[in-house]
Each structure stands twice: as C-alpha cells, then as structure tokens.
Amino acid sequence: MKSHARVLVLGGGIHGVSTLYYLAREGWTDVVLIEKGELTSGTTWHAAGQCPHFNGSLNFAKICDEGIKMYSSLEKETGQATGWHKAGGIRLARDQDELNWHKNVVGIARQAGVEAHVVGLDEIRKLHPYLELHDVVGGTYTPNDGHVDPTSATNAFAIAARALGATIYKHTLASDIKRTGDGWTVYTDKGNITCEHLVIAAGFFTTKVGNWLGLKVPLVNVVHQYLVTDPVEELRDRPGELPVVRDPGSSSYMRQEQKGLLGGPYETAGIRLHTNDVPWSFDMDLLPPDLDHIAPWLEQMMERMPLFGSVGVRRVISGFIAHTPDLVPLVGPAPGLKNVWLNCGSTTGIAQGPGCSKYLAQWMVHGAADISMTGLDPRRYGDIHNSDWVRERTIEASSHMYDLHPPGYYYKSGRPLRVSPIHEELAAKGAQFGESMGWERVKYFSNGEPEHMSYSQNSSFNKVAAECRAVRESIGVLDLSSFSKFEVSGADAEAFINRTFANRAPKKAGDIALCHLLTHGGEIDAEITVTRIDEQLFYMTSAGSMQVRDFNLLSAAQDPDEEVKIADITENYGVLVVSGPRTRDVLSRITDADLSTAAFPWLKARTIQIEGASVRALRISYAGELGWELHVPIGALRKVYLSLMKAGADHGIRDFGLYALNCLRMEKAYRGFGSELTNEISLVEADMDRFYSLKKENFVGKAGIEKRLAEGVKIKLAYVTVDAPHLDVIGQEPVYSGDRIIGSVTSGGFGHAVGKNLAFVYVEPEFAAKDATFDIEMNGERYKAIVLGDPIYDPANERLRA
Incomplete structure (x- = not known):
C-alpha cells in the first residue's frame, strides 16, 4: 500500500x-x-x-x-x-x-x-x-x-x-x-x-x-x-x-x-x-x-x-x-480541522452523490465550486446542536420528507434552543419566530392568526406593511441578537484584516467598514461588518447562520507568525436594531450621549451609556433610515429594551421582524449575503466595486477580481421592479428575454413605501442596464420587470445621514 x-x-x-x-x-x-x-x-x-x-x-x-x-x-x-x-x-x-x-x-x-x-x-x-x-x-x-x-x-x-x-x-x-x-x-x-x-x-x-x-x-x-x-x-x-x-x-x-x-x-x-x-x-x-x-x-x-x-x-x-437534521448532505470542510472534508449524509445518495462529489472536488482543487456550497457546508451546524437536538430534528424532518415546505417554513422540534433575553416579551406581543443557528428570530408580529405560507403571497403581507410604515414614519425596533460576533485583536490585527479582506480595515477608532472575505479566485466567502474599537481591537458581526463558518474562515486565514487573537463572543452581546426618523429623539431620552450628526455621523461607532450599561452603538441601518445598532452586554439587553420601548411609546415605537427588514432593504437595494452575495460570484458581478481596494498591495482574491475586470463577466446584478403585486418574489425564478432564459432571481420583497414589488436578478450583462426590460416567471406566468438605476427609496441617502 x-x-x-x-x-x-x-x-x-x-x-x-x-x-x-x-x-x-x-x-x-x-x-x-x-x-x-x-x-x-x-x-x-x-x-x-x-x-x-x-x-x-x-x-x-x-x-x-x-x-x-x-x-x-x-x-x-x-x-x-x-x-x-x-x-x-x-x-x-x-x-x-x-x-x-x-x-x-x-x-x-x-x-x-x-x-x-x-x-x-x-x-x-x-x-x-x-x-x-x-x-x-x-x-x-x-x-x-x-x-x-x-x-x-x-x-x-x-x-x-x-x-x-x-x-x-x-x-x-x-x-x-x-x-x-x-x-x-x-x-x-x-x-x-x-x-x-x-x-x-x-x-x-x-x-x-x-x-x-x-x-x-x-x-x-x-x-x-x-x-x-x-x-x-x-x-x-x-x-x-x-x-x-x-x-x-x-x-x-x-x-x-x-x-x-x-x-x-x-x-x-x-x-x-x-x-x-x-x-x-x-x-x-x-x-x-x-x-x-x-x-x-x-x-x-x-x-x-x-x-x-x-x-x-x-x-x-x-x-x-x-x-442530517435538515436532510441536506454534509459536503465541505469539517469545522476546525485543516484540510479535512466531509461528503456524507445524503438521503438520496445515488441521485446526489456524483453531483456533490463534483462540486466538492472543484472546491478542494480550485478554492470554490461552480455553485454555491453554503447550503451543504457542514459548518451550518455548531456545538449548540447537541445529540438530543440532532436526533429530534432528524426525526421531524424525516417525517415530513414529502411535505410542502413553502417560504417561511421552519421545523418545530428542539426549539427553542437559543433565545435572546427579550424572547418572552416578543412572544407575548405575537411574534412569529423562525430559526437560525439555533436562535429564535422574529419573522413578523401577528394578532394570533396563524401564518399561511405559500408560493403565491404570504398571509403576513398587511402586518408586515404596518411594521414597515412604523420604521419609515416613526421608529421600529428589531431584536437581532442572533448576529455572529467576533473580536480580532493584537498588534497585527490591522495587517491581518487588510490581508484577509477585500476592503481596507477601518482606519480610526469608531470607523466602520463592510468587508468581504474572498476565495483565492475572488468569489465571496463571507460578509462581515468590521468596527474599529481601538488601535489593536476590532469588533466584527456577520449573519447568525454563519457563526461557525465565519469563525472557521477567520481562524484559517491566520498566519502563525502574526500577533493576532480571534475570539467568538456571540453569546456576550445582544443586538437591538433601532431605525426610523424618530430614532434620535427616542434614544436621546435614555442616554446622555450626543447623538447629533456632527458628534455621531453615519458609519461611526461610539460606546454610550444606557441604563448603566456600556453599549456599542453603531450608526448603520440595513433598513435605510436614521438608525443605530445597539450592541448591548447580554445581561443588560432586557433592561435597555424595556427602557427604549417606554421612551418611544408616545412616538408609536413598534417592534418589527425580519420579513419587514427584507422589504425595507429591498427598497434601498441592499444586497443580502446568501442570496445576492454567494461563493459562486464576486463583488464585480454584484456591482459592489466600492467594497474592494485594488490599491492595497495584496489581499486574498485580488487576482480573481483583477481577472474579472480585465476579461469581463458573464452575469451582472440588476435591481428591478416586477409587475406582480399579488405574488411574493421568492428567489430562483427564471428570467426570460423572449423564450430564452437570461438569468435568475436571487431575492425580492414588496416595497411598501413605494408600492412596488422589487427583486434582484443576475442576468447577462447587456440586460443589466437601467431601463432594460425582461420577464420574470412566477407560478408559471411571466411578469414584466424593469431595471432601476438607483435605490427606489431615498437614493441620495438623505434619511440615513439625517
């Protein structure tokens, strides 16, 4: 042998x-x-x-x-x-x-x-x-x-x-x-x-x-x-x-x-x-x-x-x-083990085995596959998923193998596994919860009516519209404690970030940058918000579902000669997203910090005091309004939340959920990791040139970006309106020019402030220009789509910067 x-x-x-x-x-x-x-x-x-x-x-x-x-x-x-x-x-x-x-x-x-x-x-x-x-x-x-x-x-x-x-x-x-x-x-x-x-x-x-x-x-x-x-x-x-x-x-x-x-x-x-x-x-x-x-x-x-x-x-x-607990194979890196890969767990191995192996081999040899492998990645599970949970969830999933699983569907067994300190308050208000990496996350708030999920239009439409109006007209609060949270520290932390990410590290304490970790070929492997706390400390947040994967990617990027420490502090902080034109007025009632634009501009972070807690306040808003993310020590989250809700009562402060956040981000044309941003495309196709710096001497994936810029790309992202107000844009719908498929929908949502159905699509580059038209097929029928040049809501970011 x-x-x-x-x-x-x-x-x-x-x-x-x-x-x-x-x-x-x-x-x-x-x-x-x-x-x-x-x-x-x-x-x-x-x-x-x-x-x-x-x-x-x-x-x-x-x-x-x-x-x-x-x-x-x-x-x-x-x-x-x-x-x-x-x-x-x-x-x-x-x-x-x-x-x-x-x-x-x-x-x-x-x-x-x-x-x-x-x-x-x-x-x-x-x-x-x-x-x-x-x-x-x-x-x-x-x-x-x-x-x-x-x-x-x-x-x-x-x-x-x-x-x-x-x-x-x-x-x-x-x-x-x-x-x-x-x-x-x-x-x-x-x-x-x-x-x-x-x-x-x-x-x-x-x-x-x-x-x-x-x-x-x-x-x-x-x-x-x-x-x-x-x-x-x-x-x-x-x-x-x-x-x-x-x-x-x-x-x-x-x-x-x-x-x-x-x-x-x-x-x-x-x-x-x-x-x-x-x-x-x-x-x-x-x-x-x-x-x-x-x-x-x-x-x-x-x-x-x-x-x-x-x-x-x-x-x-x-x-x-x-x-597996979700009936999806485990194909990809084993967490925490260098160059150990899994290819197992298929319920229909004869059907799926060769394809899984093809794309795994591409991933191993070239650093990325021709398709996004995130959904198969073994790192979608973590230590939180204990053996009892794995058994219960696998039984439930196996029992519903032939059932319809429409958008918004989540399994019920083994829940709740992880909850924020305000879970009971939110549940009492009618929160309907989904799940991500074990976290209970609010989809929307109902009045007790069960959610009817379908491939036409979700029954939550009107309730989500009301949540969106609250954010656009007054103030809304979203519990996003499920964020993955990391700290990168040490004398070489800045150099590590500049070498690892396509964007530059934030230069000064309080600066914030949206950064992407790329494959060697230039594909998007992770999206992480990086906040500089001081000279040697950076605070990072990413999607909750990516906790194990992103920590693994960051750790794997370390050079053993660098003085860098990477810590997963996800459980240390809860997060409240506070957005809307009344946000400054309400927050000013519970903190002595100067929240004026001059003292606390957009894309800056400060530590402020609320109810005796030191809160990392980040002035960013995925909803596209004046707003802050409040990163609160987990033990103080409930106290801060209750204080905030009391302070905003006379402004009609309202809780909102992820369904509403999706609609709000679509109005602002914000890309989503896992939909528009995946490890099968790059920042070039995604039209996100401002998030990489070719002036840097080097970063992982730079050559791949330069190659795409020199040779051109086969697809480009387009932001469109869809003439189908009675249907939910789900994602994966085909895009047609005549009878020819020219692309695919990645995600969408109804823009309640503008009264239009919105979607992102990847299409052949000639169809991505402003005012281009084509058809999107939904439920077997085709509906006209028109490419927008700018975000349909607040294109100049005046409300964000207010």
Whole structure:
C-alpha cells in the first residue's frame, strides 16, 4: 500500500468513489481511497437507485442532473454497465399550493437545462394508466428521470477513477487518524498512510470516524424499507417502462422493476432509528423486515397504484441511511480541522452523490465550486446542536420528507434552543419566530392568526406593511441578537484584516467598514461588518447562520507568525436594531450621549451609556433610515429594551421582524449575503466595486477580481421592479428575454413605501442596464420587470445621514 497521497478518501460508497473520480478529473491524480469491505458496502449497495430531476433548489437541480448525465455516459467511458433506465418521473400535486410549488420547480429545472413540464390529470393518465387520481390536481413530468443499479454505477466510477490515476484499496480497515506535521496520518490494518487532504465519505460510519478527530458529525441512522413485488400481469406484455411516481399522499415512491413493482414509503410518524454505533463488521447486511410498521403507508400506496394490491411481495429491503437534521448532505470542510472534508449524509445518495462529489472536488482543487456550497457546508451546524437536538430534528424532518415546505417554513422540534433575553416579551406581543443557528428570530408580529405560507403571497403581507410604515414614519425596533460576533485583536490585527479582506480595515477608532472575505479566485466567502474599537481591537458581526463558518474562515486565514487573537463572543452581546426618523429623539431620552450628526455621523461607532450599561452603538441601518445598532452586554439587553420601548411609546415605537427588514432593504437595494452575495460570484458581478481596494498591495482574491475586470463577466446584478403585486418574489425564478432564459432571481420583497414589488436578478450583462426590460416567471406566468438605476427609496441617502 502507498505510504502517502495528496488526498485520502475514506469510504467506498457512491459518495466516496465518485469523489475519487472527480478529484482525478480536476487534475489531482495522487488520490487514494480505502474501503474496509467491498465497494458499495454499507448503504449504497441496497439503495433503490432512483434519480429524480424534481428539485426545489437550483443548486440541487444541478447536483442531481450531474448524476443522471454521468450514469447514462459512464458505460461508454468505461465499458462497465451502470444499469441506467431512463423511465421518466411524475411527481403528484394534491392542491393548488402544491401545484404552485411545482410551477416554481419547473422554472428552476429549466434554468439547470433540465426538461420538466407541469401536467394535468389527462396527461398523467396517458403517461401512467395505473394510478388512482381522485385527490390529485396535477403534477410534474420530468422525462429524463430514471433509476440505476447502485453497485454497477459505483464500479463504473471506480474504473473511471483508476483510469485517471487514482488508487483504491479494498478490505482495508482504518482504526485511527492523527494530525502529523501539516497533514494527517490514517492508521489501517494494512499499514499507515499520510495525506495532505482527508475526505470522510464513510456513510453511516462517519460519526465513528469523526470521533477519532473529536468531530461531532450531525447524523442519525434512519431505517428505511422498500419492497419488490412478483411480476404483474398487466406489465408482462407492456412495452417500455412506466415513469417513476413520487406521491406525497402516500409519502412514497413507486416504480416498475422489470415486470414487477418496487415501492418504498417514508413514514410520516413512528420513524425508527438505528444506533450510530454500527459494528465495523456490518457490511453487506440488512435489518429484519418489518412490513407491519409501514403497513399504513403501504395501504396508501395500494390506493394510489392498485396494482400493488394484486401481487405478492418477492423481497423486502430493510436498511438504514444516515440523515442530517435538515436532510441536506454534509459536503465541505469539517469545522476546525485543516484540510479535512466531509461528503456524507445524503438521503438520496445515488441521485446526489456524483453531483456533490463534483462540486466538492472543484472546491478542494480550485478554492470554490461552480455553485454555491453554503447550503451543504457542514459548518451550518455548531456545538449548540447537541445529540438530543440532532436526533429530534432528524426525526421531524424525516417525517415530513414529502411535505410542502413553502417560504417561511421552519421545523418545530428542539426549539427553542437559543433565545435572546427579550424572547418572552416578543412572544407575548405575537411574534412569529423562525430559526437560525439555533436562535429564535422574529419573522413578523401577528394578532394570533396563524401564518399561511405559500408560493403565491404570504398571509403576513398587511402586518408586515404596518411594521414597515412604523420604521419609515416613526421608529421600529428589531431584536437581532442572533448576529455572529467576533473580536480580532493584537498588534497585527490591522495587517491581518487588510490581508484577509477585500476592503481596507477601518482606519480610526469608531470607523466602520463592510468587508468581504474572498476565495483565492475572488468569489465571496463571507460578509462581515468590521468596527474599529481601538488601535489593536476590532469588533466584527456577520449573519447568525454563519457563526461557525465565519469563525472557521477567520481562524484559517491566520498566519502563525502574526500577533493576532480571534475570539467568538456571540453569546456576550445582544443586538437591538433601532431605525426610523424618530430614532434620535427616542434614544436621546435614555442616554446622555450626543447623538447629533456632527458628534455621531453615519458609519461611526461610539460606546454610550444606557441604563448603566456600556453599549456599542453603531450608526448603520440595513433598513435605510436614521438608525443605530445597539450592541448591548447580554445581561443588560432586557433592561435597555424595556427602557427604549417606554421612551418611544408616545412616538408609536413598534417592534418589527425580519420579513419587514427584507422589504425595507429591498427598497434601498441592499444586497443580502446568501442570496445576492454567494461563493459562486464576486463583488464585480454584484456591482459592489466600492467594497474592494485594488490599491492595497495584496489581499486574498485580488487576482480573481483583477481577472474579472480585465476579461469581463458573464452575469451582472440588476435591481428591478416586477409587475406582480399579488405574488411574493421568492428567489430562483427564471428570467426570460423572449423564450430564452437570461438569468435568475436571487431575492425580492414588496416595497411598501413605494408600492412596488422589487427583486434582484443576475442576468447577462447587456440586460443589466437601467431601463432594460425582461420577464420574470412566477407560478408559471411571466411578469414584466424593469431595471432601476438607483435605490427606489431615498437614493441620495438623505434619511440615513439625517
């Protein structure tokens, strides 16, 4: 066995073997995979092998399309059959809300180059004459869906990887991993091997491997069963193959398997878990079948496809799959471990594995992938997510796998996990909460009516409008204690910031700068607000969901020779966003600090006293009004909040939520990290030239910025009005010029102060100019969009600077 490799991949399932292939294809051929048994042992070998194109995410549409393309082409490349069957697929919709989602998904699919059609009942019956459709209103047909033989397909990837120079060692059991020098040593029963990069793609063994590294991997083994029937008389002489059916009514998939049927339900209650402590000897093993447990869903399957009730069961496959709490794979860097990568946790590994591996390989080799990987990044979880939470949330998510998850939807289990000191006050006022990195965050305030979330218009529209009016006309308060908060200090802190970020470090104490950490290729990896406290201390804030990731990025950027300390102080401070034209009047009642523009101008920070607490007050406002962010020691937050609300009572001070903040920032054309700003584009495409300084001698990503400026870019950000006041702009809608897709929506919101629906879109550069027009498709219909040149509200920033 080799003693060293540039990359060592642990695990010989579809994720691991395809990772090996794509790394070699990207040019890293000194790559080795070790597998304790045969390739595909564990989960891959017993997977049902479905490969759907129906995805509610543009990135996952691209991920799944990659697998389907590879399964249909690998046989020609390698001579190894993959067992690919192009059967097509039908996803059923039971009501108008689901059908609207289908229309949204079809728009996403077409942006990924995938053929998809919303179809009515007559068309469904033509495609599949054996379905009972009494409670169905329509569906989506994806003609290039299919299924594959998992073992054959994995072996095809292995052959292709070896042909590119990769090495595979089977029957090689790892027993430990240690950090040695600047790399890693993996101990095995066939000898030890060192590597520069380690990829853990060990399926349900990943938690055990993670333990060797002190890494908590948020995975839970969920039992899943599917059955294969005897031959069905109606199919014996039928040419071709029936489309694969996905039915939310029975929470199951159903397809033809040779001349019989295959079906598997995902239970909506009574989810069974299997221990994470799986013995290493568990290889090509299954669990005892238990059809009684899934009997209610099998009955619903038989109602949907009566053919299931006409034949006997030939075999039952009962195994378990490692699920994450959000059912999204873990693909990317392991937090806090240099050059350790995860590629695991997929609920549909055969469909997602190759695509996940392709983009992981790009990330590893080039520093960024062609798609944004933030949603798959393992650093979306943190220490706050303990094992009980991981288990509860995974059970809930797995129980709702086939449910509709419209914009604004959040899971309920394991909550509240993190709350600000004023959570109870906000809840008593009717706050409706979402969740981010465990924090309870206010979406909006209701009068007790439940929120109806949909793909048309959220029921909160009028209440959000009232919150926006309060901010625009008087004063509003938003609890954003969920911000990630860091301190960077030391004699080299300023040099570290200038080297790490595209923008310059704030020069003087009290200065504030919006800074972006870029990849080496110039893509946006993080957005952080940097405030200079004194000569050697900088205070940083970023999105709450990015706490682990941003701390990891900052720490990884450190030079060991620099005198720099980086501390995560997220739990030390709460944050109140106070915005509106009456803000100065109200704050002046609870502090002696001079808040005049002359003494406290825009984009400056001061420490002020409120109710005996030293408050870091930052004069910035994502709402686009006169305002401050009050960063309050966490123990004093409630006292400061109550004082503020009392002081502003006669001005009609009002709490507002994140729905309103989104509408307000859209009126000001403020970009959002994770939507307009992602690690698949740069500040050049985002039209944010003022946030990088090419005059600096160097910073990470500078060459990538210069290359884009010299060569031009393929897409540019445009800020538009959309002639669809009755619909919510969600994001990921296709943008059309005639019948040609020219771009994609990133986010949007209704501008209540201007009475217009607003959106950001990335389009081909010639369409980004002021007054350009095109169409945005929403719920299957096209609506005119017009490019705006400036923010539609207060373009001169007079209200911000007041």
